[in-house]
Amino acid sequence: MQQYKAPLDDIQFVLEHWLQAPATWQQMPTFQDLDTDLARQVLEEAGRFCTQVLAPINTSGDRQGCHYADGGVRTPDGFAAAYRAYVDGGWPALACDPAWGGQGLPQVLDAALQEMLYACNHAWAMYTGIAHGAYLCLKHHAPQWLQALYLPGIVSGEVLPSMCLTEPQAGSDVGLLRCAALPRTDGSYSITGSKLFISGGEHDLTHDILHLVLVRLPEAPVGSRGISLMLVPKWLEQGERNGVYCDGIEHKMGIKGSATCALRFEQAQGWLIGEAHGGLAAMFVMMNSARLHVGLQGLGHAEASWQSARDYALERRQMRAPKRPDSILASAADPIHLHPAMRRVLLELRVRSQGMRAIGYWVAHWLDLADAAAQPEQRQRAKQLAQLLTPILKASFTEQGFTLASKALQVFGGYGYTEEFAIEQTLRDSRIAMIYEGSNEIQANDLLLRKILGDGGKAFGLLLDELREEAVAGLVDEGAKRYAGRLLQVCTALEATLTDVQRVAACDAEYPYRAAADFLQLCATALLVFAWARAARCAMALEPGNPQRKEKLESADFVFDYLLPAFDSQLAAVQAAQASLAFIGSQT
Known part of the structure; x- marks a missing residue:
């Protein structure tokens, strides 16, 4: 049975190198006392709680389920005790205002916590997942007497x-x-x-x-x-x-x-x-937080799937691999991770999981800047970017969480379809995230019609500026030049596509609805390319002997060689949506 391990090395790479979050915290009065060592300590404790407390009751909780009787609900064995441990550890207060009993830490650290919670035990984390959104809703919209009465209890976990x-x-x-x-x-x-x-x-x-x-x-x-x-x-x-x-x-x-x-x-x-x-204005404060958390559910499922498939592929022996490393002794069968078909699946699981982590934490980091950046214009820009990125994250991450769980199950063969391995539960658990907190179709419509066309593409222009800034930084780095050049091409294509969408939408009101889903996936692929262009540039700055350097560059090569071509097909799908769709069924 494979055991989940908190991916602390990659989390630290994203926070300290990809985001350079500690340097940004020093420029924000709210987080000036937070340094790299404290952030690492928080993440290590979070990983310990998730792997030692939540992971052991994931399978048993799935098999036992909840019990309803006489208007009450009994959760699976161990769930209540795990919640008490969660409260005793101060985790509900992590990213809340100290004025209400919170710890005042950045939301990006809370995002890392949420990823690990969902990776270890999605069902249990459903009870806690809405709490931060409710805290924000009451903090911004409730009368003061209600805040005083209920906010401390939400923050403490009471x-x-x-x-x-x-x-x-x-x-x-x-x-x-x-x-x-x-x-x-x-x-x-x-x-x-x-x-x-x-x-x-x-x-x-x-x-x-x-x-x-x-x-x-x-x-x-x-x-x-x-x-x-x-x-x-x-x-x-x-x-x-x-x-x-x-x-x-x-x-x-x-x-x-x-x-x-x-x-x-x-x-x-x-x-x-x-x-x-x-009510919707107040509720959307809560729902936007929830949609970020649901996106992180997809990331958690992807990471759990990657770890499960990787560990199994290293153990399972079947046939002789066509091209065997010299280090493998002659035998009748090799570990399946040596076979090209499995290598491709495993590499996709790894690069998509790690790319999602970078983008997911990036969105959480924008939320921190929207709350605590020193200058009003910085806060406004960060807010616009976070709002634009949230539907992309929710829809694309949850779809990838399910798709990658399915691909990981394929690595197990028939064993993956049995309860003996956790991957079948991950696949089942991941499916709901594409539906709730606004279905992925709703997210696509929200992105294209409200967040992009609704403001004339201004927020989308800010996103393109961020992507181009990374491309420019990579072009002056010899090792990262290849990735930066392709990213620049992606930006040019995105800008031209938006212009075309705006033109067609002006004379065909339904067209944006037909194109929305493909446009969102186009943006998601662009963000994956951006994530790995920056990851490659950051990896080049690591010591030559650092194993992360080699792994990140290999992963970036895979993304640009194997996954980037999907951008062209998604681009074609957006253009093809200019053709109308037939109505299905009788018309009355």
Whole structure:
């Protein structure tokens, strides 16, 4: 049985070389006391918690699942104890404001923690994954008295939140929701209605659960403009049980240790967060954080898949490899990692996982700059880039998490299809991430129509500036020149494609919707190229004997030789979307 190992060497490479985060922290008053040694210590402790506490209960949690009875949910054995250890370690407070009991560390360190949590135990991490988004939502939109009452508990981990959006008739289209809120005389509201697919809507990890619920107020406008956000605790301040009830849990394909609940609100007492009818603006603070975390789920699945496939391929012997290294003694069969078909799969698993890590942490780093950069213009630029990159990260990472898990399972052959190896659970667990927190199709539409066409391509121009800046830096480095030149070509093609998309969209309103998915994948490939162009340049600066130098350059070669050609096919797909699609089925 393979054992997950926290990829600390590559995490440190990304933070210290690719991002040069410690140098940036020194320029940000909020993080000036954070140095490389402290960051490494935090990451080592995070890795220890994930591998020693969470990984051992991943398989057992999947097989046992959650148990529902009499309106309550019992999580798998060990989940509650693991949560107590998580709280005792101070992990909920990692990236929260010290004013509310947080540790005030950068979100990029929290991103590394989240990657490891999801790689080790996705189902367990579902209970904690929404907490930081809820903290941000209340911090930015809740009245001060509600902040004082509930923020310390979220930061300490004493309470866990849930996000209640979906209803039977209202999935991606939240404008169809019916859950109603009526004002009470004391300034609170009475909430009545039903929600489903609520992760962590009921559990036994904490006594209280804070539900953030989308509702309609009386005389609210139709559609999404008539939605308000309420905070509805499971327990009221006086110690009374609120009118929130769990009617059951879903029986799912994966993440079986995560309680996915159907909730019923019967005149439950709640309080308005943000402005009346402005619930989506408040909720999107939470959802954007959640979408980053879901992207990191894809990264966690990719890393776990890579490690599992690599370890198995080193052990499993089948046939003679056509080109054997001299170090391999003559035998009837070789480890399958020597066979070209397996080498290609394993290299793709490695380079995509490590490339995703660089881009995922880059987005988290932009969020840190958006909050704490010294100059207002720096903060605004960082905010624009983080918002632009989030849908790309969510959609492309989750798709890669599933695709790479499937490719890793192929390395195991028939054994991968059995419960004996963890890869079959990784494959099942990874599939949901492409659906929730806004399906990947929604993310593609959000990227192209809202984030790019919606602002005339300004934020996209900032992204191209970042990619071109890397290309220019690489062109003056003899060892990195090859990669930089190709990256520059990618930038030119992206800019021309956007101009073409804008031209066609002006006379065909549906075209951006047809092209959105392929355009997002085009951007994802460009970001992979960017990640490895910079990784190669950073690797050239390492000592010649450093094994990371050789590995990174080999990986960059693989990306530019084997994976970059996909950019041309994705480019062709965006152009092909200019042709209309036929309607399927009868028209009435």
